[in-house]
Amino acid sequence: MSSLPLPVFLVLALILFCIGLFGALTKRNAVIVLISIELMLNAVNINLVAFSKYGPNPGITGQIFSLFTITVAAAEAAVGLAILFALYRNRRTVNVNEMDQLKR
Amino acid sequence: MELETIRSYDWGIMAPELIILGAATILSLADLLMPKKASRRYLAIFAFLGVACALVALFMQLDNGVISILADTYRFDSFSKAFKLLFLIGTGLILLLAFDDRKGERDEYRGEFYYLLLTALLGAMMMASSADMITLFVGLELLSLSSYIMAGLRKRDRQSNEAAFKYVVNGGISTAITLFGMSYIFGLTGETNLYAIQNALGDPTILQNQFLLVFAFLITFVGLSFKIATVPFQMWAPDVYHGAPIPVTAFLSVVSKAAGFVIMIRFLLVTFIAAPGVAEKPLLQEVQPYLAILAGASMIIGNLIALRQRNIKRMFAYSSIAQAGYILVPFAVISGLMFEAVWFYLLAYLFMNIGVFAIIQLVTAKSGSTDISSFAGLYRRSPWIAVCMTIFVLSLAGFPATAGFIGKFGIFMSALSTGAHYWLAGIMIATTVVSYFYYFNVIGQMFFRSEEEAGKVSIPGGVLTVTAVCVISTLVLGILPHTALEFFYNQFDLSQFFTPTK
Numbered sequence: 276m277s278s279l280p281l282p283v284f285l286v287l288a289l290i291l292f293c294i295g296l297f298g299a300l301t302k303r304n305a306v307i308v309l310i311s312i313e314l315m316l317n318a319v320n321i322n323l324v325a326f327s328k329y330g331p332n333p334g335i336t337g338q339i340f341s342l343f344t345i346t347v348a349a350a351e352a353a354v355g356l357a358i359l360f361a362l363y364r365n366r367r368t369v370n371v372n373e374m375d376q377l378k379r
Numbered sequence: 380m381e382l383e384t385i386r387s388y389d390w391g392i393m394a395p396e397l398i399i400l401g402a403a404t405i406l407s408l409a410d411l412l413m414p415k416k417a418s419r420r421y422l423a424i425f426a427f428l429g430v431a432c433a434l435v436a437l438f439m440q441l442d443n444g445v446i447s448i449l450a451d452t453y454r455f456d457s458f459s460k461a462f463k464l465l466f467l468i469g470t471g472l473i474l475l476l477a478f479d480d481r482k483g484e485r486d487e488y489r490g491e492f493y494y495l496l497l498t499a500l501l502g503a504m505m506m507a508s509s510a511d512m513i514t515l516f517v518g519l520e521l522l523s524l525s526s527y528i529m530a531g532l533r534k535r536d537r538q539s540n541e542a543a544f545k546y547v548v549n550g551g552i553s554t555a556i557t558l559f560g561m562s563y564i565f566g567l568t569g570e571t572n573l574y575a576i577q578n579a580l581g582d583p584t585i586l587q588n589q590f591l592l593v594f595a596f597l598i599t600f601v602g603l604s605f606k607i608a609t610v611p612f613q614m615w616a617p618d619v620y621h622g623a624p625i626p627v628t629a630f631l632s633v634v635s636k637a638a639g640f641v642i643m644i645r646f647l648l649v650t651f652i653a654a655p656g657v658a659e660k661p662l663l664q665e666v667q668p669y670l671a672i673l674a675g676a677s678m679i680i681g682n683l684i685a686l687r688q689r690n691i692k693r694m695f696a697y698s699s700i701a702q703a704g705y706i707l708v709p710f711a712v713i714s715g716l717m718f719e720a721v722w723f724y725l726l727a728y729l730f731m732n733i734g735v736f737a738i739i740q741l742v743t744a745k746s747g748s749t750d751i752s753s754f755a756g757l758y759r760r761s762p763w764i765a766v767c768m769t770i771f772v773l774s775l776a777g778f779p780a781t782a783g784f785i786g787k788f789g790i791f792m793s794a795l796s797t798g799a800h801y802w803l804a805g806i807m808i809a810t811t812v813v814s815y816f817y818y819f820n821v822i823g824q825m826f827f828r829s830e831e832e833a834g835k836v837s838i839p840g841g842v843l844t845v846t847a848v849c850v851i852s853t854l855v856l857g858i859l860p861h862t863a864l865e866f867f868y869n870q871f872d873l874s875q876f877f878t879p880t881k
Contacts, residue, residue: 292559299552308548315555322562331588332569332579337562340513340571344558347520351554354524355547358531362540374541377618 284325292318305362305369309355316348388448392440392455395433395463396504402429403497410490419490423478426493430471430500437463445875451572452511457871459508461722462641465729466507469634470500472733472845477626479841480740492532496630499525503638506645510879512561512571515646519557519606522638523550526631530623542622549605549615557602563595564650573649574879581653589657596651596666603646606639607703608632609677617688620696625743628692629736632699637725640706644721648713652877663713670711671803677704678810685817691739691751694817695732698775701814702728708807709793712800716793718876719867723789726863727782727856731774734849737842738768745836754821756830764836765825767850774853776818777811782856787811 291314298311320341327337363369390397406422406429413419437460447454477492502521509515527550531543565571567588568579579585585592605612620628648663656665681701688694706724709717739749741764746753758765774781787807794804838846856863 288562292555295555296552299548305544305548309551312548312551312555315552316558319555319558319562322559323565326562326566326569330566330569332567334569336513336571337565337569340516340562340565343513343517347517347524347554350524351520351547351551354527355544355551358527358540358543358547361531361534362537362544365535365537365540374544376538376541377545377621 281325281329284321284329288318288321288325291315291321303371305359305371305374308371309352309359312355313348313352316344316351320344389446390448392443392446392448393453394436394440395467396501396508398429398433398436399497399501399504402426402432403494403501406490406494406497410494413490419493420478422490422493423474426497427471427474427478429497430467430474434464434467434471437467441870447510451574451879452509452514453505454508454510456508456875458645458718458876461867461871462507462637462725463504465637465722465725466500466503466634469637469729469733470496470630472729472848473626473630473634475841475845476629476733476737476740479839480624480626480744489532492529492627495525495529499529499630500634503634503641506638506642509645510573510649512565512573512576512646515573515642516558516561519638519642520554522635523554523606526627526635529627529630530619532624532627536622538622539624540622542619545615545622546619549612553602553605553612555602557599557605560595560597560599560602563591564599567592567595573646576650577653577877577879580650580655583655586655589655589662592654593657593662593666596647596654596662597669600643600647600666600670603639603643604673606642607636607707608639608700609703609707610673610680610700613677613680613700616700617684617693617696620699621690621692621749625692625736625740628696629733632695632736633729633732636699636703637729640710640721640725643710644718649877667711667713670707671800674704674707674711675803675806677701677707678806679704682810682813682817686813688817689751690749691743691754691821692749694751694821695735695739698814698817699732701810702732702775704810705787705790705807708790708803712794712797712803714793714797715873716789716796718871718873719864720786720789720793722867722871723856723860723863724786727774727786727853730849730852730856731771731781731783734767734771734846734853735775737845737849738764738771741836741838741842745834751821751824752828754824755828757825757836760830760834761836764838764846767846768825769822770850770853772818772821774857776815780854780857782853782860785857785860 295311295314302308323337323341445456499522502518505518527547530546533539568576570576608616654662656662678701681697685694685697709720743749774783777783777787794800
């Protein structure tokens, strides 16, 4: 496995990031939107870990950074889901298109 | 790390942060132990005392030079002092606002609000004194996560729920984009310390990857533009400002925005100051046109869309997008006047915008609607409130003898000082003129419309204090701006900002 060059990881991360961004911007289901954001954050982790192992200037701080990213991403998912729960209790919907109370 | 090293740190310089952290912890415990029915309103006073103590602690350290602890991740320098002052004053005023914001007992703030406000403040303060990408990111997220919850605080209110959800989704996307940029910056340099990155980016070997570096810069900038609500990440602002409770809106539009500028200046300027660009010019000069376009677009979009808003909160949301566009101008042109222009404008903006939201809170609570018509005939009902609102609005519009004018003048001069940015200064003037229409619409409503509803608007003590402080500061900063600027010149040292601690 160690023979895989750095660009492979970077392209994987880039593809994952783009899928996440696309999903976050186009999906109608709020849960899928939150999952897409997680995909984007995990793309960052792949980048960080790949750079810290195979990058031009490898260093352990990248892996530490990714630990922080994972933790914060978990917190963000928790907050996002909690807010979605509150919204669902009041509106009985998770469809992003129906969240239009604030357009006026 | 051994105990000895931990003990040898000068923990005293973290005193403001530690006080805020302590206050937030005590508040969360108090909220837990208090009887269920007890009013949580008085927690606000405790939170306010915490902020006041932190302010005193900060003032006691004003004479300290650059100190950095915790393996250079926490750094106390003139930049962090100057901006922490803004955060603390802003949060203190917002706590006073929240103290009086009640729509009947049911809607009274829950205890969470007060300690989330303090943790958000803590995040902002950590951002102001971080010298490491990881701590900057954690501070940013502490601020963001607390504000997501605060935006959705009224959990039975549909608008508040929706505002919070939109904020979380937009915030999550922007965080991911920022981090993606940061991961490339880490990848190219192998460092997370800002000054180590600065050093590594000055190294000629980086030239092989300059395109990646420009990409990393721009993508990080785009991600960070979420916090300051400028193009391309401005669309959350109207909805969130509209749906969130008014003190939270004031917090988002003032403290959170100032924190966004802090992380932008701290992170992007320190790391990229020596970075080479794609052609011969340095990177920061090469990206200037793009940043200038973003600043111009924010001013144009914010001011034009504000023209057709009927809802007062949405109008001031667009106005705050435009204001952020103005503050982005000195950053985009990167002149020597940048720090004082940004700092002074943020200070002026803090007072005038919190003042505006204090009065919006009073008036909309009375009329029960956030439509602009609730201001109709305010002058006849409560002349003093109308006069205060006029001062704030004139200051936001940039009229002479107000703080906003001096701030805008400083920004305008910095745009002209580096040359070749005349068009940006031109956009600034043109959009300022456009902004007169909607600002004067508010004034027109107050003075020339007949009132739709009778009855004086009464001012509770907290809001009265906030309004008085804001009016006085707006006028003093407008007439005697050197009082603040002298403080800034005495404290701020540009060379400190760019050089690592020895």
